[in-house]
Amino acid sequence: MKRKNFFVLGAIAAFAVILSSCGGGSSAPAASLKSDVDSISYAYGVNLADQGGLMQYLEQSGIIQSASNIEYDYQMRIAAADSTQKEALQKEMRTKIDSLNKVNAPKLNEFIKGLKEAMKSGEDNSAYVQGLSIGHQISKQMLPQFEDMLFVEDTTKKINNNQMLSGLIATLKNQNTAISKMDANGLIQSRMEEAQAKQQAKQEEELKVQYQDSIAAGEKFLADNAAREGVVTLPSGLQYEVIRQGNGPIPADTNTVKVHYHGTLINGTVFESSVDRKEPSTFGVTQVIPGWTEALKLMPVGSKWKLYVPYDLAYGAQDRGTIKPFSTLIFDVELLGIEN
Structure with missing residues (x-):
């Protein structure tokens, strides 16, 4: 701060x-x-x-x-x-x-x-x-x-x-x-x-009472998802599924990466997509939500993973329009390269 x-x-x-x-x-x-x-x-x-x-x-x-x-x-x-x-x-x-x-x-x-x-x-x-x-x-x-x-x-x-x-x-x-x-x-x-x-x-805490149904839906989704074959659940609560595993270098905190991604809510609503824009995004590994930072530091370049991000590793209590407070998010993330 x-x-x-x-x-x-x-x-x-x-x-x-x-x-x-x-x-x-x-x-x-x-x-x-x-x-x-x-x-x-x-x-x-x-x-x-x-x-x-x-x-x-x-x-x-x-x-x-x-x-x-x-x-x-x-x-x-x-x-x-x-x-x-x-x-x-x-x-x-x-x-x-x-x-x-x-x-x-x-x-x-x-x-x-x-x-x-x-x-x-x-x-x-x-x-x-x-x-x-x-x-x-x-x-x-x-x-x-x-x-x-x-x-x-x-x-x-x-x-x-x-x-x-x-x-x-x-x-x-x-x-x-x-x-x-x-x-x-x-x-x-x-x-x-x-x-x-x-x-x-x-x-x-007051908002959690207001959005308790959304929180419960996200928790149930993640619990059910964790039981699926191929889904890995990390100690933080972040879940990922390997769609394609690359063999390039793995980013560190200090790196800037280029990615393609497609983000949805658990009901399938699309809130943001570089794939739809047909233009990859570039940003620092630590300049994104915690769930992304954690995943990027595990992904070799060339990989494509599906991330399932609990609200506390996403935007928490923030209201970001389509993304309401305490929303669990899903991302298809393709790591295209490390820029520096």
């Missing part, structure tokens, strides 16, 4: 100018990572400021001056320096960033006051409408959406606002964070992928 950024502030260009003056305090709550939820909350705050676009918005709006150029310049110089120069350059970089932080502090503190006030109250206040707009968006939209994605239906778990703000504010102020930006991004990414996998598994 490609990496994704789940936290981009899509409407950030429409956010209002920083509030004029408001209460609530501008210091960051102390980091206290006593639980898994605390860590996720803190990481979300760091990620929101660093990867979510908030820091960029503040820089582009002229609220703060960016430290990125300073860090980049010194990191390049530090990488090229010898051991005696590195410490001096790091100290010089820190001094310049501290100086910049002091310049940024007044307006940034005002912004943080409004942000914290919005997170605390969660209610509109006409005197704070412009200054609180980002805090309200986080509180009313982004956090609930993030919690729904992360915790799925576990309503007992909520993001710890104090830890989220602790990570966010420390990042905005260029302070040391209890979780690094890279680790925060990695933690959020991995937990979101886990949550998505759980959600997908839940949805698949």
